[in-house]
């Protein structure tokens with residue numbers, strides 16, 4: 227069972243804090259009908275040095291880039307949005323949480339053309355544990371190649387984290403769950419591996435990491451970037467290139483990266499055991515490093531942590 231959202235606390239909504247239950251939209255809001263919004267998923271971690279938001283700048287930058295691709299003008303500066311995000315965490319008394327800022331075309335008229343629609347903006351934050359479960363972080367998950375291809379750059383700007391794009395992810399997730407798997411892996415339109423419905427993917431072969439590049443229709447993940455930096459700083463070679471299904475199936479290790487999934491090993495794909503069928507050594511090392519970094523235990527990467 228998926229946990230229900232809380233109903234207490236405050237949500238920042240168009241510049242003001244409102245009670246959780248009062249943060250509502252009209253049923254004729256443009257964003258509801260056409261998926262015309264952009265959002266972010268951000269984590270805040272409790273550490274011995276206080277609470278820190280992981281790579282807040284990068285998340286906010288990506289949100290504005292996503293908005294630009296849809297000509298959606300967020301009516302706040304990046305600085306204002308960052309401050310609002312931090313304030314949302316503080317006002318809700320959260321030390322560790324998931325943060326969801328969203329901007330979408332609101333209520334005005336119902337043509338597809340969003341011109342004249344206001345841009346509404348909200349930020350919510352709530353306590354949230356692991357996405358795929360504690361077990362998953364340790365023992366890995368079972369995935370399937372989806373028959374749904376990842377959205378294509380000739381159809382939608384895949385680099386944008388836009389609300390409507392997630393219909394593609396939804397189909398892949400539903401299909402994977404119906405067939406008894408934990409998560410889907412989507413291919414791009416050329417048949418190369420793209421990513422999960424909400425995660426980027428890495429393969430490890432002979433201690434080198436491989437991950438699909440931008441050309442494979444991926445969302446440029448901030449955790450993906452962090453993993454690349456951490457792996458290289460640890461001495462591993464990381465290659466961004468088109469990755470085939472075969473390369474995943476014959477890899478020593480495969481893992482997902484993402485704000486929600488963090489670093490999650492994949493132990494099986496379509497009933498084929500990956501490596502030894504458990505979290506591999508390299509994945510374990512990267513995962514440990516990642517958790518040390520987000521928990522402020524690595525001085526070198528404190529630049530990624532924004533104090534609340």
Ligand SMILES: Cc1ncc(COP(=O)(O)O)c(C=O)c1O
Nearest residue numbers: 424425426445447448449484485
């Ligand atoms: C489709 C998709 N790919 C990849 C990711 C991973 O990105 P990040 O590491 O920035 O959370 C996400 C999550 O935001 C996603 O939704």
